[in-house]
Amino acid sequence: MAFLEVEGLGRDFPGVRALDDVSLKLELGRVHVLAGENGAGKSTLVKLITGSDPSPTRGRIVIDGKDVAENPEKFRFIAYVPQELSLFPHLSVAENLFIPYDRADFTGRLVSQRALEREAQVYLDRFAITAKPSALVRNISVPDQQLLQIARASTNKHMKVLILDEPTSSLTTTEVERVFSVVKSFRDTGHAIVFISHKMGEVLEIGDDFTVLRNGEKVADGRIADITERDLIRAMSGSEVSFEEHFRPTPPAEPPSGPPVLEVKNLSGHRFHDVSFELRHGEILGFAGLLGAGRSEVMQTIFGYLKAKTGTVRLRGQPHVLGDTSHSVGHGLLYLSEERKLHGILPQLSVRENIGVSILKQTMARFGISSSKERALVKQIIAAYDIKTASMEKKIFFLSGGNQQKAIIGRAMATSPSVLIFDEPTKGIDVRTKAEIYKIMKRLAESGVGIILISSEMDELRKCASRIVTMYAGRQTGSFDNATTSNETLIGAIFGSGSHSNAA
Amino acid sequence: MQRKNLSFLLANPLAGVFVALLIIFVLSALLSPYFLTSYNMSVIARSLAFVGLVTVGQSMLLILGELDLSLGVIGGLCGVVAGMLMMTVGVNPWVAIVLGLAFGGVLGFFNGIMVTQLGLHSLVLTIGTAGIYGGINLVLTKGVAITNIPKQIQFLGRGDIVGIPVPFIIMIVVLAIAAFVTLKTPFGRYLYAIGNNPAAAAMLGIKVNRVRVLTFTAAGMLAALAGLLMVSRLGTAQPSIGDTWVLPPIAASVIGGVATTGGVGTPVGAILGAAIIGIIENIIVLFGVSPYWQGVVSGTIVVLAISFDAISRRYMRRDA
Numbered sequence: 001m002a003f004l005e006v007e008g009l010g011r012d013f014p015g016v017r018a019l020d021d022v023s024l025k026l027e028l029g030r031v032h033v034l035a036g037e038n039g040a041g042k043s044t045l046v047k048l049i050t051g052s053d054p055s056p057t058r059g060r061i062v063i064d065g066k067d068v069a070e071n072p073e074k075f076r077f078i079a080y081v082p083q084e085l086s087l088f089p090h091l092s093v094a095e096n097l098f099i100p101y102d103r104a105d106f107t108g109r110l111v112s113q114r115a116l117e118r119e120a121q122v123y124l125d126r127f128a129i130t131a132k133p134s135a136l137v138r139n140i141s142v143p144d145q146q147l148l149q150i151a152r153a154s155t156n157k158h159m160k161v162l163i164l165d166e167p168t169s170s171l172t173t174t175e176v177e178r179v180f181s182v183v184k185s186f187r188d189t190g191h192a193i194v195f196i197s198h199k200m201g202e203v204l205e206i207g208d209d210f211t212v213l214r215n216g217e218k219v220a221d222g223r224i225a226d227i228t229e230r231d232l233i234r235a236m237s238g239s240e241v242s243f244e245e246h247f248r249p250t251p252p253a254e255p256p257s258g259p260p261v262l263e264v265k266n267l268s269g270h271r272f273h274d275v276s277f278e279l280r281h282g283e284i285l286g287f288a289g290l291l292g293a294g295r296s297e298v299m300q301t302i303f304g305y306l307k308a309k310t311g312t313v314r315l316r317g318q319p320h321v322l323g324d325t326s327h328s329v330g331h332g333l334l335y336l337s338e339e340r341k342l343h344g345i346l347p348q349l350s351v352r353e354n355i356g357v358s359i360l361k362q363t364m365a366r367f368g369i370s371s372s373k374e375r376a377l378v379k380q381i382i383a384a385y386d387i388k389t390a391s392m393e394k395k396i397f398f399l400s401g402g403n404q405q406k407a408i409i410g411r412a413m414a415t416s417p418s419v420l421i422f423d424e425p426t427k428g429i430d431v432r433t434k435a436e437i438y439k440i441m442k443r444l445a446e447s448g449v450g451i452i453l454i455s456s457e458m459d460e461l462r463k464c465a466s467r468i469v470t471m472y473a474g475r476q477t478g479s480f481d482n483a484t485t486s487n488e489t490l491i492g493a494i495f496g497s498g499s500h501s502n503a504a
Numbered sequence: 505m506q507r508k509n510l511s512f513l514l515a516n517p518l519a520g521v522f523v524a525l526l527i528i529f530v531l532s533a534l535l536s537p538y539f540l541t542s543y544n545m546s547v548i549a550r551s552l553a554f555v556g557l558v559t560v561g562q563s564m565l566l567i568l569g570e571l572d573l574s575l576g577v578i579g580g581l582c583g584v585v586a587g588m589l590m591m592t593v594g595v596n597p598w599v600a601i602v603l604g605l606a607f608g609g610v611l612g613f614f615n616g617i618m619v620t621q622l623g624l625h626s627l628v629l630t631i632g633t634a635g636i637y638g639g640i641n642l643v644l645t646k647g648v649a650i651t652n653i654p655k656q657i658q659f660l661g662r663g664d665i666v667g668i669p670v671p672f673i674i675m676i677v678v679l680a681i682a683a684f685v686t687l688k689t690p691f692g693r694y695l696y697a698i699g700n701n702p703a704a705a706a707m708l709g710i711k712v713n714r715v716r717v718l719t720f721t722a723a724g725m726l727a728a729l730a731g732l733l734m735v736s737r738l739g740t741a742q743p744s745i746g747d748t749w750v751l752p753p754i755a756a757s758v759i760g761g762v763a764t765t766g767g768v769g770t771p772v773g774a775i776l777g778a779a780i781i782g783i784i785e786n787i788i789v790l791f792g793v794s795p796y797w798q799g800v801v802s803g804t805i806v807v808l809a810i811s812f813d814a815i816s817r818r819y820m821r822r823d824a
Contacts, residue, residue, distance in 0.1 A: 305706060325709050329709025330709060335707060337704075342704075343703045343704050344704055346696070346701050348700050349696060349700055349767070356693065357693045357694070357710075358708060367688070368687075369690070369693070
């Protein structure tokens with residue numbers, strides 16, 4: 001008898017069947033992988049089994065042998081860790097762990113700070129979190145924050161099922177190992193774990209069972225041991241995604257004359273020091289490094305969002321003014337942030353307005369912005385970048401992450417830039433959309449746009465980049481030709497060890 | 505086809521506030537025989553004009569994600585300064601009006617510069633500058649009104665053109681310009697972009713601070729315009745002008761669909777909201793409600809209106 005059983009579960013929203021006839025069995029002591037593309041219905045399912053959406057349209061959920069429709073208190077066995085960080089940045093680590101206090105058995109009107117911190121240390125040790133219990137959460141590292149979120153969920157004394165939604169999306173390899181060891185220890189102590197991730201390698205490594213959703217329906221389930229990566233991807237996307245191929249741009253037939261597209265010399269700024277590199281015509285230049293190595297800071301400084309301390313940047317041979325984003329955009333240098341919600345979308349505006357704000361030069365007519373021109377252009381962009389939306393008037397907030405990303409890329413491309421900087425463009429995006437974004441980058445590079453790709457996924461860089469620059473702790477540790485460099489050399493440079501050989 | 509048109513109308517974010525205005529208007533007409541008289545209509549239109557001008561500016565600031573609590577005081581101070589220029593210094597009244605408008609722009613500009621350059625929160629900053637501007641007003645006038653404003657400019661505040669009060673016409677012209685700017689120009693798109701997500705707007709290459717300062721400046725000028733029209737209507741420059749222009753424009757904007765968190769709404773909606781408040785205040789007077797109760801009644805209606813809005817929005821979100 002499975003601990004949690006879902007039968008024929010369905011959820012309708014006005015006009016949309018978000019989930020239909022889904023069944024799922026979670027057994028204690030096993031890791032269950034929930035896979036599916038963005039918008040496949042994973043979140044809808046999770047909301048139903050955590051009780052945060054209490055009204056399934058069809059079907060039933062049985063936890064611990066009882067139907068939750070009659071026994072809603074059974075939801076207390078379920079703990080959920082959302083993908084986005086949802087901690088209180090101005091409270092201490094200990095306070096974050098135990099809020100709300102009564103759930104963690106801190107009863108009474110007064111909370112002793114000392115008792116709280118003593119108890120917290122137990123959890124921090126178990127999760128190998130290095131931060132002090134008294135530290136403010138905003139001052140601790142992102143990996144520690146991510147682990148703290150899991151630790152917080154586990155302070156629920158009743159927890160039997162732990163749902164992790166993309167727990168590794170902003171972590172690098174070593175930190176992923178920490179998450180895995182936590183997952184394994186929960187599994188070994190008789191918990192059921194639901195693991196949601198787009199990273200195939202992780203899923204295959206940690207999972208015992210799997211369920212694949214597509215368009216709100218269950219399309220496959222079984223044991224991880226019985227399937228291959230290819231099977232899983234095929235089940236998720238419903239078609240063969242050739243993922244063996246690489247997406248490196250074909251170099252131009254004759255080496256381009258003239259200055260490089262972008263030339264950065266001895267640039268220093270907030271959290272990075274003395275960075276120099278060249279971006280040549282028609283190439284994708286990868287940037288590898290650990291979280292906090294300073295890659296985003298370098299790019300945001302070149303773009304003008306952060307202030308530079310020293311150094312120069314030349315764009316197509318011309319000196320580039322630093323510290324002014326509108327100058328950069330005006331001169332065709334664009335930066336697409338890894339934080340789509342924070343730095344990318346205008347959430348309350350429609351898809352049309354989100355794209356329209358970047359194509360005003362083309363839509364201006366004598367009497368202001370022409371709505372017909374705007375609609376026609378936006379329609380073209382939606383088609384060209386295959387943005388899936390019910391209508392261009394839909395608020396962008398309601399689109400899936402992958403489609404938001406495509407809208408942002410389409411918007412940037414509408415201004416015909418000469419340099420495009422992608423910062424983690426596929427974070428939280430499903431395999432098929434990933435491949436689409438890689439293809440777009442390749443196409444752009446081959447059409448002469450200079451592309452910089454920051455990524456924490458080594459696999460992504462190996463697949464897409466022509467050359468790879470590595471950074472460690474705010475310093476540049478190398479620059480390598482992708483095709484001729486071994487993984488070991490690259491990883492050494494990312495961890496700041498080994499000789500800083502410049503192969504390219 | 506017919507149904508499609510209807511649903512399009514209902515989907516328009518202004519539909520709710522417009523229907524509410526219509527209902528309140530019809531109810532008022534049914535409840536009081538005096539409501540529809542041309543005299544009463546022109547009273548409503550004239551008072552809507554002054555608060556409306558401030559509302560246009562305030563609503564654009566709110567769309568931008570900012571707020572200026574000193575707009576009322578700016579109106580009062582500019583009225584008094586223009587009055588002194590006319591009466592004490594002897595400047596030509598028309599020149600004094602232009603100078604008064606410019607002064608309003610300067611005061612708004614100062615708010616904008618402080619907010620953008622020092623990164624101050626506009627709510628807190630303008631509580632402070634409202635104190636300063638209001639204080640200067642009292643220092644200049646010692647609390648005494650400047651009387652005998654020249655007859656030649658009183659037309660601006662008191663006059664009618666084909667029975668429509670001049671200040672109301674001015675307000676409608678200003679509103680039309682504001683509607684055009686917000687909907688049809690890049691500047692308008694930038695307002696919404698910044699109000700939605702300032703960091704994303706900066707990433708798009710929008711000159712965020714320039715847009716902010718310009719909007720503060722424009723709002724200051726509109727407040728000054730309201731103050732100057734009030735001076736010409738009263739025939740005296742009273743230090744207390746603008747005292748009641750602080751909260752109603754914010755309430756009107758919210759009723760009209762402008763989110764206090766920024767990025768959503770239109771100046772037209774805000775003016776419809778102001779009209780709702782204006783009619784309610786008028787009908788309270790017509791019914792002879794005790795002045796002590798007026799605040800309670802109009803406040804209750806504002807709370808009801810925005811609660812209704814919040815609830816209906818929650819249902820719309822479920823749809824999406």
